[in-house]
Amino acid sequence: MGRLFGTDGVRGVANADLTAEMALGLSVAAAHVLAEAGTFAGHRATAVVGRDPRASGEFLEAAVVAGLASSGVDVLLVGVLPTPAVAYLTGVLGADLGVMLSASHNAMPDNGLKFLARGGHKLDDELEDRIEKIYDEHRTGAPWDRPTGSGVGRVRHYNEGFDQYVAHLIGVLPNRLDGLKIVLDEAHGAAARVSPEAFSRAGAEVITIGADPNGLNINDGCGSTHLGLLKAAVVEHGADFGIAHDGDADRCLAVDHTGEEVDGDQIMAVIALAMRERSALRSDTVVATVMSNLGFKLAMEREGLTLVQTAVGDRYVLEEMKEHGYALGGEQSGHVIILDHATTGDGTLTGLMLAARVADTGRTLKDLASVMTRLPQVLINVPDVDRTRVGTSADLAAAVAEAERELGSTGRVLLRPSGTEPLVRVMVEAADIDQARSVAGRLADAVKSALG
Template sequence: MGRLFGTDGVRGVANADLTAELALGLSVAAAHVLAEAGTFEGHRPTAVVGRDPRASGEFLEAAVVAGLASAGVDVLRVGVLPTPAVAHLTGVLGADLGVMLSASHNAMPDNGIKFFARGGHKLADDLEDKIESVYEEHRTGAPWERPTGSGVGRVRDYDEGFETYVAHLMAVLPNRLDGLKVVLDEAHGAAAHVSPEAFTRAGAQVVTIGAEPDGLNINDGCGSTHLGLLKAAVVEHGADLGIAHDGDADRCLAVDAAGNEVDGDQILAVLALAMRESGALRGDTVVATVMSNLGFKLAMEREGLNLVQTAVGDRYVLESMKEHDFALGGEQSGHVIVLDHATTGDGTLTGLMLAARVAATGKSLADLAGVMERLPQILINVPDVDKSRVKTSGDLAAAVTAAEQELGSTGRVLLRSSGTEPLVRVMVEAADIEQARAVAQRLADVVKSALG
């Protein structure tokens, strides 16, 4: 059996790859593994369970809740809330486990399960491996130990989650947003109500798009993976900036007043300078992944800030931040972690802090983002290939070596298997965009022929 857990939980087509039976079984396995690890020792365990608005989340939520309760875990069902809200509530409510049902930026037919440990942090790889192993062991015949009578878990709705989370966002915002006009694209996702409420309370004049989820339209031509609507809306409404989330709102990308994209690298650069100014950037260090634009690295060097780079995935960024007590990290895709205020990427918090910097400085977002110059970067996703062979193919290794020699010191090449989708990502940076495009296409062709 291939590993169920990717870089961001278990994900697949709902009711095909990710079934109710799998969701229930993994939830029971998680409860047993955490119990064996001593997480529940001395008390009755509690879990927080939330979801995004996908139609499939309704039956998957029921399966997860049933699995946890059958294993003796009390469940607080918080309903439709962003992933970072579920993580936050897991921490502040002292829960032993958090579960979020979402496929993040993926299309509606997909869904996923993310587990959070006590405190609201993502589970470590070894715990995920153990959950998967225990699930498989019992799936093939070994019976579960099941409580009966008063030992079964109790389930109740926790309606206070929305207000608790919004109040937290307001408490950590460095300054108000009075005078700013902001367009919010909620991707018809989990933040459709939370994010507009938070920006409005903070004093911004808010225009919303993509804020009418119906269970079927999540990420459909909108949100952080489709910025066209947001760019047009910002210009149409004469807004100071636009903020785009993905389906579970752990990401944030932005648009300046002229309709130009401001990506995760630029957002990190803006927040890094703001946090250094306030004394919150511990070690004058930012954590990012190897996918960050070379221009980001050059900007940090120019500003006298340190950059630590990790493997792709916000979980690896977070691991580095926790290990070395760094305060800020993130990904080019818009996962930004402000560790003093969140245990995972939080798109609403990121958007609020970015807007707060605009309000505090009186500068435009374009001016602030100009601290770094993005070098041309071409990313090609190659589907329908054996992504497990990326590091072992001799033909591919030779093609990469040739590309690196051609680019020299003015560019770089990065190939990686997607942790959430069945494809290989080819990324090429170069001073000249046409060269980057040509090299990337050649490598993509080799990936397809060598790994197809």
Template sequence: MRRLFGTDGVRGLANVDLTAEMALGLSAAAAAVLGRQDGGRPFAVVGRDPRASGEFLSAAVVAGLASAGVDVRDVGVVPTPALAHLVAVGDADFGVMLSASHNPMPDNGLKIFARGGAKLPDDVEDAIERTFHSGSRNRPTGADVGRVENGGGVEAAARDSYVEHVLATVEHDLSGLHVVLDCAHGAASAVAPRVLQRAGARVTALAATPDGLNINDGVGSTHLAPLAAAVREHGADLGIAHDGDADRCLAVDADGQVVDGDQIMAILAVALKERGRLTADTLVATVMSNLGLRLAMQREGIRMIETAVGDRYVLEALTEGGYALGGEQSGHVVLPAHASTGDGLLTAVQLLSRMAETGRSLADLAGVMHKLPQVLVNVGGVDRSRAAVDHEVNAAVAAAERELGETGRVLLRPSGTEPLVRVMVEAAEQSHAEAVAHSLADVVRARLGH
């Protein structure tokens, strides 16, 4: 049986792969696994991004939890990191977030956070799956059923708590900085402009009017062209882009050039090291990070630890080592001193704060690292489960690695959230990287195609 949980919760086409029945059942199963062991009454926080399917899926989650005897605070539309924050400060036993992050609107997902706002380890997810498939449920009656707290006052208080939390991390006045802010018509829309304005920045907001259907539609962290154009048009200092649930942050400089998660991590790592706050002078990143980041960190005297792809694995390494900074090229950046998960808005204010502190442009700060040409080809319509075991695919990867030598690298991996295999190649020259990547993609397509 295929595992329900991927690298970032349960995700798929809403009402097909992720149904109301599944959301209800998984929530009740989570209550059985994560509820209080002392017999006390468990408490959970539920939130969602603005996509239309989140309305019925969050209702199913709330119903599943309350039917299992869990008291629920339904905080409505909030960023994923806000949900994690609310679980922590509210002393909740766990939290459930309905979001498919950067995926298009027809998709949705279910993410579960443990006490303290931490993502679940694999063994706990497996326990929830087993309980879900077993069909056994605790069905309290009478006064033992869960109670639900919701409504406009609850939602406003939840957003206000998160806004104040992020603002408390800003160490430098952002006055004088003009930022174009792309909210992806997502969960950032109600909070991100307010935070940056209160921190002193001049804000021009884009894609900040969600209607349930337009989330990530040609905007946000996976579609940076409109943001780059707006930055140039308005003569802004920079642009910030979030994804649908605002756990990512990417940027563009004043000329509209993209500043990705690797460059943002490099900027913040140097800043933290200067302040003596970069624990063990160590940065945690994934195998997808550009080779240029590794070279830059070596020059700056900063050690890099690599993890598998997924911010949950970055989080595990950060927790185990007590490190201060980690993240992904995609814009998931984790600052454990302030958050238990990737937080796009927190990342944005730290980046702007560094600009205000130094008086330097984003392009100048991003120059700490030189990105090697990197080509990523997503090969769809293939059996991703065979990517690691097919001998011809492995032989083609080995041959490509020999061809590139020490001037590049190859990474081939199945997506954890989508039905495809990702082929990533870095090389000293763009044309060389493209040729090798497309050659490998052809082998993957021929060998693993359905």
């Protein structure tokens, strides 16, 4: 069996790849790894458990609760809340671990299991490996050490979490949003109640779409992966701009008043300048991945800010931020981490901070986002090749070097093996879209020839 944990927990088709038995077993294993210190410290370990509104989350939540309580962990059920809300509550309630059931932006048949360590932080590889090791030992027959009698965990609903999280979001805003009309696309997901409530309390006039989850419609033609409805709604209602979340609301993308997309790079650029004005951007540095548009890097350099780039994945952005004490980081996809106020990407917080900047300056989002110009970017997936030889093929290295010479300082090439599929991603940026397509096509052919 391959490694269960991917870049963001365990994810797959619910009741096929991710079964109730697996959710129960992984939760027992996580309790042994993450709650051990709390138990030895002389108190009953506690877990915060939340989920997005997927139908499968109902039975998977029951399995997770059974696993945790049978391991002697008390469980606080916070219900349907965004991933960053579960992370926040795990930290503020002093819980030993948190569990979020969500497949984020994936379609409804999928679901996922994400564990959080004490403080609401994502797990590093070492902790995930320990959980998986214990889980595998149980699957092959090793018995659990099971408490009995008063040693079993207790389960209760924690309904205060909604208001606590919303109050936290409002409390960290630098200014109110009075006078703004904003369309919110909630992707029929975990933020369907939280996000409109937070924006309304902050003073904005709110119009919602995608805010009627029924367990089956999450991310279905709406949210941050399908911006068409939001673009149309912003223009139709004459709104100042729109905000789109994904299923678990750890992402935020935006649409300006003309219906044009504002991506994660542009959002980070706007927030970075706002934070610098408030002396909140430590070391005048922003952290992003290598997939960020070259236009973002050029804009940060022009504004006198430093850009640090990491491997693809918000966990690597977060690791870099925590190690060096940086305050802002994120991905082009809309995962934005404001570390002073969140331990993970928080789409509602990001949207609120973006709106606060618009309200404070009186400028349109379109004008604010123009601080950077996105260079044309072409991405081609090359399937059925040996992705392990991307870094060792001399022929491929020569093709990349030739492409880089052609593009010069106004373009960029990135070849990245997929972490889950037998394919290589070819990304090319250039000042001209036709040049980007031409270079990307030649490099894709080179990948097929060298690695096929």
